[in-house]
Amino acid sequence: MELILKEDIVGLGYKDDIVKVKNGYGRNYLIPTGKAVIASPSARKMLAEELRQRAHKLEKIKNDALALAEKLKAIEPIKIAVKVSATGSIYGSVNNVHIADELKKQGLEIDRKIIVMKDVKEVGSYVATVKLHREVSVEIPFEVVAEEA
Numbered sequence: 001m002e003l004i005l006k007e008d009i010v011g012l013g014y015k016d017d018i019v020k021v022k023n024g025y026g027r028n029y030l031i032p033t034g035k036a037v038i039a040s041p042s043a044r045k046m047l048a049e050e051l052r053q054r055a056h057k058l059e060k061i062k063n064d065a066l067a068l069a070e071k072l073k074a075i076e077p078i079k080i081a082v083k084v085s086a087t088g089s090i091y092g093s094v095n096n097v098h099i100a101d102e103l104k105k106q107g108l109e110i111d112r113k114i115i116v117m118k119d120v121k122e123v124g125s126y127v128a129t130v131k132l133h134r135e136v137s138v139e140i141p142f143e144v145v146a147e148e149a
Helices: 023-030 041-053 055-073 096-105
Strands: 002-005 018-020 036-038 078-082 089-094 120-122 124-133 136-146
Touching: 002 023, 002 041, 023 036, 041 055, 055 124, 055 136, 078 089, 078 096, 096 136, 120 124
Parallel strands: 078 136
Antiparallel strands: 002 018, 002 036, 089 120, 124 136
16 A cells, blocks of 8 residues: 655654555554545645655755754764663663753753664763754764773
């Protein structure tokens, strides 16, 4: 089933993308919640016209994302202190919520949903990716260190 997305959906696509999904996912979740519409020929024509009219707005959104990317590249290195066992493994894990909190402390309000990373379960240096726009993403290095007793 081909659908036109009405909003960004993590792992599937961005707003106004035409995506192919399984019938049940489209009929039972995406269409009833208003996140997508069926990609009929008339809907495709409407989408093309709307994109043509919004081209300059999309350019501004991309430029804003690029400006935010420059700010993210200029931030201080992130260090996250966590409780660690004697073997060096973390109690729990470090995830995108921790990165979002650290960025908020530095004055950057980033939604945790656009931060992509694997959960970290050991002390060390890692990289998280922030997807600001379909064409703009920034890698943020961070270090997980043992909390001082």
